[in-house]
Amino acid sequence: MSTDTTETTATPPASASVATTDAAPKRRSYWSLWxxxxxxxxxxILTMPIAITGLVVLATTFFTGLGLIALVFxxxxxxxxxxxxxxxxxxxxVRLRWAGRTExxxxxWDRDNREQGFWRTIFAPFVDGHYWLYxxxxxxxNPVISIVSWSITIAWTSVALGGTTGWIWQRYIPDGRGDQDFWLYDVVVDWMFPGNTWQIDPVVGETVFEFILGLIFLATLPFVFRGLTLLxxxxxxxxxxxWRSEALEREVAQLAASRGAAVQAEDASLRRLERDIHDGPQQRLVRLQMDLAAIERKLERDPESARELLVEARExxxxTLDELRALSRGFAPPILQDRGLAVALQSVAARSPIPVTVEIDLPTDATLPASIERNAYFIAAELLTNAVKHAEASGIRLTVSTRDTGATGxxxxxWVTDNGRGGASPTAGHGLAGLDERVQGLRGVLVVDSPVGGPTTIGAHIPFAPLAAAETALQA
Structure with missing residues (x-):
């Protein structure tokens, strides 16, 4: 990464910055399961009561309604x-999220347009497969699975707690077994060590066996709970x-909206350029043509007057040339194509009549796509122009950087910040509204923070795919 800085460097205000955190994966240990x-x-433990309650309520209402289906109600x-x-x-x-599972x-539910009348809204669940799956x-x-998981939970917890604490409280409970010959520990010992002649006190042997069994169940308790919750x-x-098809459907809708916004923004830019050319350079060229015609008429009979007109025509x-150059900034300038975004933005800032502090932190290996560089140049140029025209500011700050959020790419x-009078808003038909459309067309976000009295901070956040990643994907 390289940093190109003009004047003093600064960072965007915390109130207008977009917080990003890259959580490093944590290693799971046995104790973290606990x-x-x-x-x-x-x-x-609450699963089965809730599931049985749901079964009773749903079965009652559904089959009652089904039995009365012949009637309207x-x-x-x-x-x-x-x-x-x-x-x-x-x-x-909600319960699974509270239990620690991923969202x-x-x-x-409202993916269709529900502004279609009362009856269509009421009967929408009949044609929505999610309702029937629920x-x-x-x-x-849920009732079947909850009975299994609830039973295992109760049994495992009882053995774990009863086995590890039985040696404390069992002595105070009447045994009632008398001189019985069957002891569970005895069966296990004979199975593990056939033919042994060990003489072990039955009470001590049973207590030790239950304690060991309780420790095993207690040690495996986190795995059992995690497995049942995972089920x-x-x-x-x-x-x-x-459903995945719904996610794809939303993605297609977003892409269509983005494409429409981009087309509208481009159309608005072309109309603005046409109007600016008509009102500016075209009128100057008409006047220049008239001046040249007057010079041609006066060249022989009044050379002094013709010389004065030549000076005016040259001016x-x-x-006209200066105005055409200013209008041409709406297209990709040669400096952007030849020397990159950082130098082009510094050039825009240098032409500003108000001092601009520039901080640019961009990759040196030119990983930004050309379309992203071009749009970033246009956005920065228009934001700086708006600040000069409307903000009544004495200083402007331009900050550009890239970041990798991992999950969102x-x-x-x-960011463009000025110390002017504030009050800027993306009102329809104004410059910021057009910028908002342009940024949305790039699937980005335009953030405007401009309280009355200033300062004004406007940020454009644009997603992009690095050229290196794109080339790797094409090679694959």
């Missing part, structure tokens, strides 16, 4: 049972979680 035992035990009872099943399924997801992506989970799957988690992910041509962060 940390979640209380929550997993609470989850497992029976349909409403069935619909109510589907919503109740959704409630019990959501409760299961399960829930179905998008009903299946609440009436069949419920796997079932919930398969039955209660969202007019220079101003690589991001380019561009």
């Amino acid at each position: 940390a979640k035992v209380p929550r997993e035990f609470a989850f497992l 029976g349909v409403f009872i069935v619909v109510a049972s589907l919503f109740i099943a959704r409630g019990f399924g959501t409760l299961e997801l 399960i992506t829930r179905p998008v 009903m299946l989970h609440g009436m069949v799957i 419920h988690d796997v079932i919930a992910r398969g039955v209660l979680g969202s 007019q041509a220079r101003e 690589h991001w380019l962060d561009l």
Whole structure:
């Protein structure tokens, strides 16, 4: 990484920065399993009561509505049972998250446009497969699995606690076994050491055997609880979680929206460029043409007047050229293509009539795609122009950097901060609204923090795929 700095360096204010944390994976130890035992035990011990309650409520409402389906209100009872099943399924997801399991992506219940009338909204569960899966989970799957997991939890906990503490309290409980010949420890010892002639006191032998058995169950308790909780988690992910097709559908919708926003932003930019050319250079060129015609008429009969008009025409041509250069900044300038984003942004900052502090921290190996560099240049140029025109500021700061968040990929962060009067907002039809559309077209986020009185901080966060990663993917 290289840092190119002009004037003084600074970092974006904490209030406007996007916090990112890269959590390093932690190694799981045996003792770390014990940390979640209380929550997993609470989850497992409450599973069967909740599952049986759900079974009773769902079976009662669903079959009652089904029996009255011939009548009109029976349909409403069935619909109510589907919503109740959704409630019990959501409760299961919340309980699993509380028990320490990873968040399960829930179905998008309102993915369709529900502004279609009362009846369509009421009967939507009939055509939504998630409601029926939640009903299946609440009436069949969860009751069966919960009985098994609850029974194992009770049995394992009882043996672990009873075996390790029995030597304390068993002496105070009447035995009632008398002179019986059957002792469990005796059976195990004879099985492990056949033909032995050991003489062991039955009470001592049974107590020691129960204590050892209790230690084994207690030592394996975290693994059993984790396995049973994981069983419920796997079932919930398969039955209660969202479908992969829904995620792909949302991704396609987001891409379509992003593409539409990008097209609209490009169209707005072209219309603005057309208007600027019509109102500026085109009018100057018309005047220059008229001046040249006047010079041609006066060249022979009034050379002095023609010389004055030539001076004016030359000045007019220079101003036209300057204005065309200013307008051409809306396209990718040669300096951006030849020397990269860092140098191009420094060039933009140097042309500003207000002093600009620049801090650029970009990779030296040019891993930014050309489209990202071009859009970042346009965004920075327009933000600086807006600050000069509207902020009434005495100083501006431009900060550009990249970051790798791991889970969400690589991001380019561009911040422009001024000490002006504030009050900026992305109002429709204004410059910031167009910038917001451009950033959304890149699947990024535009952050505006501009209280009245200032300062104003505007950040554009744009995701990108490094060129090195893209080339590796193409080679693969």
